[in-house]
Amino acid sequence: MSQYAQLADMREAFGDEELVLVTTPEGQPRETIDASRVNTELVTASAEIDSYLRQRYQMPINGTDPMIARVCCDIARWRLWNRSDVEPSNAVRGGYKDAVAWLKAVNVGNVTLDGEIAINVGTDFSNFVARRPAFVGRGP
Numbered sequence: 001m002s003q004y005a006q007l008a009d010m011r012e013a014f015g016d017e018e019l020v021l022v023t024t025p026e027g028q029p030r031e032t033i034d035a036s037r038v039n040t041e042l043v044t045a046s047a048e049i050d051s052y053l054r055q056r057y058q059m060p061i062n063g064t065d066p067m068i069a070r071v072c073c074d075i076a077r078w079r080l081w082n083r084s085d086v087e088p089s090n091a092v093r094g095g096y097k098d099a100v101a102w103l104k105a106v107n108v109g110n111v112t113l114d115g116e117i118a119i120n121v122g123t124d125f126s127n128f129v130a131r132r133p134a135f136v137g138r139g140p
Helices: 007-014 016-023 035-053 066-082 090-108
Strands: none
Touching: 007 016, 007 035, 007 066, 016 035, 016 066, 035 066, 035 090, 066 090
């Protein structure tokens, strides 16, 4: 499994102040980011992403699509907020919902990942309708 985003990506996307807020336990001075908590959630978010992608793409993917890193950050952010003593905002909630919706779209093939090897993309035979034979012979 690959990790699709790093602490630096989280810092750039959401800022140090937010990461300090959601990684510091209640009652502790909110001074520094707990990098191990962020990394744990990034690993978990990457595993969640893989659970959607493995049905559609040869694993491991190379992860060069910038949306993968963004989605990983949004999922990790949601997980950090849910494990903190602070209620997540609608923006955090919406970011997670959007990330999952995008992953579902990738999973069913409505969105593709550039540079990745797609699997299971053959013809959909679920709509196959058998015709009656053109000639029905009668036996003796």
